[in-house]
Amino acid sequence: MTTHPITLKQIAEATDAKLTGGENVLVTDVSHDSRKAGPGVLFVAIRGALLDAHRFIPQVMVAGAVGVISEQDRPRDFQGAWLQVENVRRAMAHSAAEVHHHPSRALELVGVTGTNGKTTTAYLIASIPEAAGEPVAMTGTVEYRIGKERRTAERTTPEATDMHRLLRQAVVLGCRTAVMECSSQAMDFHRCDALEYAVAVFSNLTRDHLDYHVTMGNYWYAKRRLFDGRLGGKPKTSVINVDNHYGVELADDLEREGLRVIRYALKVGADVTARNPEFSLDGMRFDLHTPSGDREFVSPLVGAPHVYNTLAAVASGLALEYDLDVITGALAQCTGAPGRFERVAHSGDFAVVVDYAHSDDALLNVLKTAREVTKGRIITVFGCGGDRDSSKRAPMGEAAGSLSDVVILTSDNPRTEDPQQILADAELGIQKTGKPYRKIADRREAIYASIAQARSQDMVLIAGKGHEDYQIIGREVFHFDDKEVAREALSQK
Incomplete structure (x- = not known):
């Protein structure tokens, strides 16, 4: 299929936009990212909860953008093409579909x-x-x-x-x-x-x-x-x-x-x-x-x-x-997606499995699977994300305790929350089950502790992060990979 450039007029028609200026200007791409706006690009200005992209309009126009899609009225001093729409996110999708020929x-x-x-x-x-x-x-x-x-x-x-x-x-x-x-x-x-x-x-x-x-x-x-x-x-x-x-x-x-x-x-x-x-x-x-x-x-x-x-x-x-x-x-x-009931290979006589389960239902399901294939104990390491749905923390704790023999409660991505408070929220659920547990906020230390106590035919289940290779503490992102840390701990056992 040979594609041809789309005009601003065509985009205005596809998005029900009020277009001011530049009807016949050709558009080669649409971007919500000011860093990618350049010649031929139509910039979508989204006002988010933390950032208002309208602040970048002067720089994208200097970079050569052909115009702006916005829910706001066109500023009086704005010289380029302006497409005013009712819903900027919906318009972004329809304009991108139009430019890339559906x-x-x-x-x-x-x-x-x-x-x-x-x-x-x-x-x-x-x-x-x-x-x-x-x-x-x-x-x-x-x-x-x-x-x-x-x-x-x-x-x-x-x-x-x-x-x-x-x-x-x-x-x-x-x-x-x-x-x-x-x-x-x-x-x-x-x-x-x-x-x-x-x-x-x-x-x-x-x-x-x-x-x-x-x-x-x-x-x-x-x-x-x-x-x-x-x-x-x-x-x-x-x-x-x-x-x-x-x-x-x-x-x-x-x-x-x-x-x-x-x-x-x-x-x-x-x-x-x-x-x-x-x-x-x-x-x-x-x-x-x-x-x-x-x-x-x-x-x-x-x-x-x-x-x-x-x-x-x-x-x-x-x-x-x-x-x-x-x-x-x-x-x-097909071996599926990384970090989904993924075994960490080692020469020992117990299993170490990493899984992405980060809700109570997902954790319960992966523990049911673990129980079906494990003759020994299940030692579960898990945490709950910070700045996220706190209502699932106690249910996750209860899910972990219900089918594990030992639970080590640790940090996931605490973000800006107090890690100890997150652990305390999840602890309420574990306590309902009466299962033995420890609270170790440092995830590396928790993984080491779980592997140190593993015996023949046990399974260590490290849940919550799966394929992720980072941890978010405060507003900083640190490299952290459950599989890597597990292999380090196994090498020292």
């Missing part, structure tokens, strides 16, 4: 949402086109990928300007499929607007992010955006976990509208199901049942949560019209 229309775009499992599910789905010999694009919590190019993710769901640009690059590279994690906050901020989804996946909904959403009702309302048309259109196929009661509600609503739904489940009847699952530290096996046939399935992933992630990927692959043998062959080889 790249999602040239792709099979898969959006994955839910509280838990998004990242692993995205990795699994992306492995399917790769197994078919196709380049694939993927964005998520860990990394952004276009074909063989990989870079560390800045956020789970990129800003709309970055997302549309990345998808256009994927089209140019020859990708047929792109997979993205769609967080609830990202959808609230219109980062997923003006994208056309071939497949939308709903994994589950449990308590999280209530510091932002306040209520579960608000949280659910945000998640439903991916399916109900508020992003601009409805997905061609919705893949939904109907073992989750929110999923049942969603599937029923979509089917009543005559939309295509593929249901997956472990506990109830569904289109894609698994029977007779078996788990070990080396992986899992189960009997896979699909509309395209049945298979005996083996995977290096461990635990019931990964069965759900696999079923979601199988259903997505079928929705994308891949052959079932290509799908199962890809998933049988």
